[in-house]
Amino acid sequence: DSGVTQTPKHLITATGQRVTLRCSPRSGDLSVYWYQQSLDQGLQFLIQYYNGEERAKGNILERFSAQQFPDLHSELNLSSLELGDSALYFCASSVSSGRSRETQYFGPGTRLLVL
Amino acid sequence: GENVEQHPSTLSVQEGDSAVIKCTYSDSASNYFPWYKQELGKRPQLIIDIRSNVGEKKDQRIAVTLNKTAKHFSLHITETQPEDSAVYFCAARFSGGYNKLIFGAGTRLAVHP
Numbered sequence: 443d444s445g446v447t448q449t450p451k452h453l454i455t456a457t458g459q460r461v462t463l464r465c466s467p468r469s470g471d472l473s474v475y476w477y478q479q480s481l482d483q484g485l486q487f488l489i490q491y492y493n494g495e496e497r498a499k500g501n502i503l504e505r506f507s508a509q510q511f512p513d514l515h516s517e518l519n520l521s522s523l524e525l526g527d528s529a530l531y532f533c534a535s536s537v538s539s540g541r542s543r544e545t546q547y548f549g550p551g552t553r554l555l556v557l
Numbered sequence: 558g559e560n561v562e563q564h565p566s567t568l569s570v571q572e573g574d575s576a577v578i579k580c581t582y583s584d585s586a587s588n589y590f591p592w593y594k595q596e597l598g599k600r601p602q603l604i605i606d607i608r609s610n611v612g613e614k615k616d617q618r619i620a621v622t623l624n625k626t627a628k629h630f631s632l633h634i635t636e637t638q639p640e641d642s643a644v645y646f647c648a649a650r651f652s653g654g655y656n657k658l659i660f661g662a663g664t665r666l667a668v669h670p
Contacts, residue, residue: 444600444602473655473656475656475657475658483662483663484646484660484661484662484663485601485646485648485660486660487657487658487659487660490655490656490657492655497655498655498656498657500657532600532601536656544589544656545591545603545606546591546603546656546658547603548593548600548601548602549600550599550600551600
């Protein structure tokens with residue numbers, strides 16, 4: 443167990459809908475990262491937050507947004523869902539913003555299925 | 558651009574043999590290279606990492622080597638066991654991106670008894 447938690451574990455929804463995925467980082471970690479893993483694909487970096495502020499962006503669609511709250515948990519919002527958004531969404535956390543070379547610890551993921 | 562290439566995409570070995578997975582990266586300023594193991598349906602778990610100031614690191618049956626000049630790094634697993642079967646991802650931390658990691662496409666390792 444990495445100490446990173448994600449809810450829900452599974453999510454089934456329809457095209458056009460909006461969902462929110464939640465992540466709680468390890469105790470003491472200030473940075474949260476979101477990744478998308480499609481079937482048999484690698485890990486695509488979406489976005490990073492540090493202590494409530496956005497720090498880095500990857501291949502995140504405009505239909506997707508994220509935020510990090512004062513208690514450091516983060517939410518990833520996916521809207522106008524399409525079939526191709528079906529994937530595993532992972533959250534990871536690390537101690538700080540990454541000025542040093544830090545380990546990222548992954549949560550168990552949320553499996554999203556868009557029908 | 559930011560890119561990490563990983564080879565091979567699949568690797569099949571007999572139990573007890575060695576396995577080698579290779580990655581190349583594009584950013585010469587990259588300074589941190591972790592390797593993650595992902596079992597089916599599970600989270601990626603860090604198995605070993607290497608910083609740019611060393612050329613090799615070992616942890617029991619696992620070792621990683623780094624060649625900064627050639628911009629490539631490799632994972633070596635010796636005396637493979639069936640429980641080593643998983644997908645392995647290499648990653649590189651790119652400069653200017655805080656702790657942003659770019660992952661390779663993954664290698665599916667199968668160890669046959």
